Amino acid sequence: MAEQTRAKLCKYIEDNQSKFVDTLREAVEIPSVSCWADTRKDCVRMVDWTEGKLKALGFETEIRQQANHEVEGKTMQLPPILLATLGKDPSKKTLLIYGHLDVQPAKTSDGWDYEPFKLTEDKGNLYGRGSTDDKGPVLGWVHAVEAFQKSGVDIPVNIKAVFECMEECGSEGLEELLISLKDTFLSDIDAVTISDNYWLGTQTPCLTYGLRGLSYFMVEVECGTKDLHSGVFGGAVHEALPDLIWLLNQLVDVKGTILIPGILDDVLKLTDAESKLYDEIDFDLGEFKKDCGIRGLTSPTCKKTTLMSRWRNPALSVHGIEGAFSDPGAKTVIPRKVIGKFSIRLVPNQHPDKIGKIVKEYLEKKWAERGSPNKLIVSMGHGGKPWVADHAHPNYVAAATATEQVYGVKPILTREGGSIPITITFQEVTGKNVMLLPMGQSDDGAHSQNEKISKRNYIEGTKLFVSYLLELGAQLK
Numbered sequence: 001m002a003e004q005t006r007a008k009l010c011k012y013i014e015d016n017q018s019k020f021v022d023t024l025r026e027a028v029e030i031p032s033v034s035c036w037a038d039t040r041k042d043c044v045r046m047v048d049w050t051e052g053k054l055k056a057l058g059f060e061t062e063i064r065q066q067a068n069h070e071v072e073g074k075t076m077q078l079p080p081i082l083l084a085t086l087g088k089d090p091s092k093k094t095l096l097i098y099g100h101l102d103v104q105p106a107k108t109s110d111g112w113d114y115e116p117f118k119l120t121e122d123k124g125n126l127y128g129r130g131s132t133d134d135k136g137p138v139l140g141w142v143h144a145v146e147a148f149q150k151s152g153v154d155i156p157v158n159i160k161a162v163f164e165c166m167e168e169c170g171s172e173g174l175e176e177l178l179i180s181l182k183d184t185f186l187s188d189i190d191a192v193t194i195s196d197n198y199w200l201g202t203q204t205p206c207l208t209y210g211l212r213g214l215s216y217f218m219v220e221v222e223c224g225t226k227d228l229h230s231g232v233f234g235g236a237v238h239e240a241l242p243d244l245i246w247l248l249n250q251l252v253d254v255k256g257t258i259l260i261p262g263i264l265d266d267v268l269k270l271t272d273a274e275s276k277l278y279d280e281i282d283f284d285l286g287e288f289k290k291d292c293g294i295r296g297l298t299s300p301t302c303k304k305t306t307l308m309s310r311w312r313n314p315a316l317s318v319h320g321i322e323g324a325f326s327d328p329g330a331k332t333v334i335p336r337k338v339i340g341k342f343s344i345r346l347v348p349n350q351h352p353d354k355i356g357k358i359v360k361e362y363l364e365k366k367w368a369e370r371g372s373p374n375k376l377i378v379s380m381g382h383g384g385k386p387w388v389a390d391h392a393h394p395n396y397v398a399a400a401t402a403t404e405q406v407y408g409v410k411p412i413l414t415r416e417g418g419s420i421p422i423t424i425t426f427q428e429v430t431g432k433n434v435m436l437l438p439m440g441q442s443d444d445g446a447h448s449q450n451e452k453i454s455k456r457n458y459i460e461g462t463k464l465f466v467s468y469l470l471e472l473g474a475q476l477k
């Protein structure tokens, strides 16, 4: 019976493929770039357009206006955040879906082979900005609900949605709103699903249960009040840049191992069960090396260590030096002040505040060893906590079962090395299980030129969403 119901929903999706592609076309044609001032009106239009789609399906919607902020030197109102509710049946559990309606900037002159804000179908792929990040997945949910309604099948869970239009610009305003909704809109949530990431490769579907956090650091060394000529002053003055380079060189060794004592103290120990998960992941080290175009890996022959280095271990990266001469040519300057920038990707249970303190103390101790007369200031910029969820939770079981039904294979359980800070906010505010359920694949080029989603992932992904909703109703009982 359940399989017949699922087949009926999947048939509706199959029969309406070209209509669903047309809806994505409409969405891609709204250039909702959140970090440009000129397209702010399109962000507002995109929220309104989505609200219209949800209302047509019977969602109760609410537009939450946001405060002003600065964009490209202009004071503007942040795009509104859309809240939506479908179903208030007290006998059903409630799923919360999050997605974003804004996109990264894109211009044909950046090197696109297609018009970024027109949807182009080519060899099974749907090209266009936002096709995979994140308009395709958001529409996947909309179409999943439509499939239930048009097929006369009851959705076994109540659905709530939060759709924002500032994700590509730091989700400004969202965290505050979510916290303020803790005892109202978000008080009755039973599980959370976010479709805003990608498969590990191009073949096997994934469920993602962890993300790294981040601590960003600035190390400022100042040696004087003005830049100096090296011919006139070199040799006689104590320079800032060698001090900074020496300090930055105390952070990691040649293998990328972090040299700061105490930094690993709070990292969760690897259990046998977790270790086994990594053995099961199909991941081609050679392909990965080719993809990232890098000469050397820190662990050249071990797939498992490489994955753990990307997902479950902290990593320190040095990003740049502000104030150092970096133009082409040879300029004989002694910079008066230089600022080194590095960050550490954090993993459970590291906390940005504690890591900040450890790093600062370490650099100040090293500075004392250096014995420089210059001035040092170490400061921590933005930070975000790492996130990990229980992947044995019914929310994950429902998604895993649905994946097998649609794709015929077990999903890979993945973590990601990057940070989506709002994920942990959803977990903290609702107190419930959060899952990342990706629709697109690793080569979709989110944020890049020629962003696409394959038509297969768009349509099968919609089938995955209906199958997941069916299973979730059974699993969450």
Ligand SMILES: [Zn+2]
Pocket: 100, 133, 134, 167, 196
């Ligand atoms: Zn995204």
